Structure formats: C-alpha cells, structure tokens
Amino acid sequence: MFPIIKKIAMWTLLGAAGFVAVSLALNWDLIQRVYLGGKHVYETVPPPLPAQIKRPAVLIFSKTNAFRHEEAIPAANLLFARFASDNGWSSFQTENGAVFRPDILSRFDTVLFNNVSGDVFTPEQQAAFKTFVEKGGGFLAIHASGDSSHKGWSWYTNEVIGTNFIGHPLSPQFQKATVIVEDRTHPATRGLPADWSRTDEWYSFDKPPRKPGYHILAALDERSYKPEGIFGMDLHMGSDHPIVWWHCVGKGRALYSGLGHTAQSYAEPAHQAMLLGALKWTLKLEGPRCDSCKRCRGPTLRT
Incomplete structure (x- = not known):
C-alpha cells in the first residue's frame, strides 16, 4: 500500500x-x-512618420510597461483617431517611446497618454517630453496614465498629475457612482449634468490636487459607491475626491481624467463629449489659456 x-x-x-x-x-x-516591478523596454529608433503632418496634430501614445488595459486601449485609440478625422486634425498613434525627441514632438500640438503605464521612457525621452509641455505643448492623460506605476518619475507625478494614486475598489472593481461636475464652463465638462451617474473603476489618491493653479472639473461622491480596495483597504478620500482636473505646466496645458478603464467607457456619449472637449482645450482651440512661464501657479484665464 x-x-x-x-x-x-x-x-x-x-x-x-x-x-x-x-x-x-x-x-x-x-x-x-x-x-515584478514592470517591464523595462525602451525604444531608441522611432517608427516612420508621415512626411506631412497637418496642424493641429495629436500624438496618441499607449505604451505600457506595467499593467495593460487590453480592451480600453484599442477602443480609446479608435475614438481619438475618429475625433481627429472628424475635425480635420492629424493624428499619429504609436507605442514607440523613441518618438519622444524634440524634432518629432515639434510636429505635434498635443500628446495624449492613453492608459500609459510603467516606466516607459529613457532619461532623454523624459527630458524631451518635459520640454515639450513646459514650452507650450498640450497634454491629455487618461485613467492609468495617473496610476502608481509612474511614481519613479517625480516631475510627472508631482508637477503634471499633481497627486499620488493609492488604489481602486475591488469589492466590486466596477461600480456605479455619481460624478459631481464642479465646473460646467470648461470645454471638457461643458454640457455635462451637474450629477453624472456612470460605471467605472474609480481611482483614489493620497490627497486632493487642490492647490494653487489646479482646477478641479469633477469629483466623486463617495456616498454613491464603496471605496474599498484589496484586503478591505480603505480608499476613502472623504468629501473631496477629485477625478478630473486641469492646470498649466509652464506654458503647457495639462488635463488628467481618472475615467476610462473599460472599452465600453469610450462608447458613452457623455464621456466621448468630455474627452473631445478636453482634447480641444489641450490643442488650444477652446478654453482658458496658459500664458505664464516656468511653474504656473496662476494661469491667465483668457479665451
């Protein structure tokens, strides 16, 4: 036996x-x-770009060295390419970080991070992007582009996003919540209801980015969902839980939205309208201007 x-x-x-x-x-x-701390893949040779890029032009970037939003990224890429086509703009989509060099970035008006995650740039590429934004380029960051996988790049976390991601709910992960639209005059939030109910994966941050120069567009009503993370982690931020905001970075325009984990998010008419308005603002087509230099703490609000 x-x-x-x-x-x-x-x-x-x-x-x-x-x-x-x-x-x-x-x-x-x-x-x-x-x-295991993310992948460490860095490109040094850029892909071929069109000989002619008509302005305004959007660089759509969706590289991921950390968690990859497999469904959301292609859905968002298609939506932003359609925005460009419908409005007569140029767009170029890539996951090759080597496009982040001065001569290539100078051909674009806005860089869009579509759920970018992880340490995706070489130091030279980081420096080129920083210069692009601070000298007047537009920047739109979506969902995972503001998560904790970027914490090794202090300028990006502190000066561009302006706060630190701490987690999202897991009980359940996707919940219906009420988004309180605080500013309904900005191009991104113009036309949205004051109380906007939708389902998503809701991010929490270590502190609200309410500081000089930052402008909150929308916040979460924590009473409308359960901010509880892994192993019951408390993700409450209290009565002040911003989820969409903008500010000036030098002469550049930066807007971050924590919305957009699922592919379905990019089929929602209200969310589409918000993203289109945000993109128009970063392209300097509408809304408040960023005319001050270096570290903007009080942007010139002219239209």
Whole structure:
C-alpha cells in the first residue's frame, strides 16, 4: 500500500508543479508587469512618420510597461483617431517611446497618454517630453496614465498629475457612482449634468490636487459607491475626491481624467463629449489659456 501511496503523492506533486509551470509561462507577461516591478523596454529608433503632418496634430501614445488595459486601449485609440478625422486634425498613434525627441514632438500640438503605464521612457525621452509641455505643448492623460506605476518619475507625478494614486475598489472593481461636475464652463465638462451617474473603476489618491493653479472639473461622491480596495483597504478620500482636473505646466496645458478603464467607457456619449472637449482645450482651440512661464501657479484665464 505504501509504495502506491508514495507514487500517487509523487505524481500529484509533479502534476501540481507542471500546472504551476504552465500557468507561469502563460501569464509571465502579466506577472512581469504587475508583480515584478514592470517591464523595462525602451525604444531608441522611432517608427516612420508621415512626411506631412497637418496642424493641429495629436500624438496618441499607449505604451505600457506595467499593467495593460487590453480592451480600453484599442477602443480609446479608435475614438481619438475618429475625433481627429472628424475635425480635420492629424493624428499619429504609436507605442514607440523613441518618438519622444524634440524634432518629432515639434510636429505635434498635443500628446495624449492613453492608459500609459510603467516606466516607459529613457532619461532623454523624459527630458524631451518635459520640454515639450513646459514650452507650450498640450497634454491629455487618461485613467492609468495617473496610476502608481509612474511614481519613479517625480516631475510627472508631482508637477503634471499633481497627486499620488493609492488604489481602486475591488469589492466590486466596477461600480456605479455619481460624478459631481464642479465646473460646467470648461470645454471638457461643458454640457455635462451637474450629477453624472456612470460605471467605472474609480481611482483614489493620497490627497486632493487642490492647490494653487489646479482646477478641479469633477469629483466623486463617495456616498454613491464603496471605496474599498484589496484586503478591505480603505480608499476613502472623504468629501473631496477629485477625478478630473486641469492646470498649466509652464506654458503647457495639462488635463488628467481618472475615467476610462473599460472599452465600453469610450462608447458613452457623455464621456466621448468630455474627452473631445478636453482634447480641444489641450490643442488650444477652446478654453482658458496658459500664458505664464516656468511653474504656473496662476494661469491667465483668457479665451
């Protein structure tokens, strides 16, 4: 009997080890991105760009070295390309970080981060992007572009996003919540209802980005959903939980929206209208201007 039991135990262990090995192999990319500090892939040769890029022009960037929003990214890319086509703008979509060099960025008016995650740039590429924004370029960042995977780049986290992501609900992950639209005059939020009910994955931050120069467009009513994260982590920010805001970074315009985890988000008419208005603002087609330099703390609000 004992030899048989030993054989059964051995084959059980071998089967379990094989199952673990296969699972690791099949999910290795996700494991690297989420549990092992992210991937470290940096491009040095840019892709071919069109010889002529008509202005205004949008650079749509969706590289991910950390968690990848597999469904949302293509849906958002299609939507932003349609915005450009419908409005007579140029757009170029890439996941190649080598486009972030001065001569290429100078051909665009706005950079759009579509759920960009992780450490995606070389130091030279970071410097080129920083100069682009501070000297007057537009920047629109969506959802994961403001998560904690960017924490190694202090300028981006502190000066562009303006706060630190701490988590999102997991019980359940996607919840219906009320978005309180605080400013209904900005191009991004013009026409939205004062209380906007929708379903998404809701981000929490270590502090509200309510500081000089920052302008909150929309905030979450925490009474309308359950801000509880992994292992019951308390994600409450209290009565002040901003989720969409803009500010000036030098002469550049920057807007961050925590909305947009799911592909379905980019089919919602109200969300589409918000993103189109945000893009128009970063392209300097509508809304408040950013005329001050260096570190803007009081933008010139002229239209």
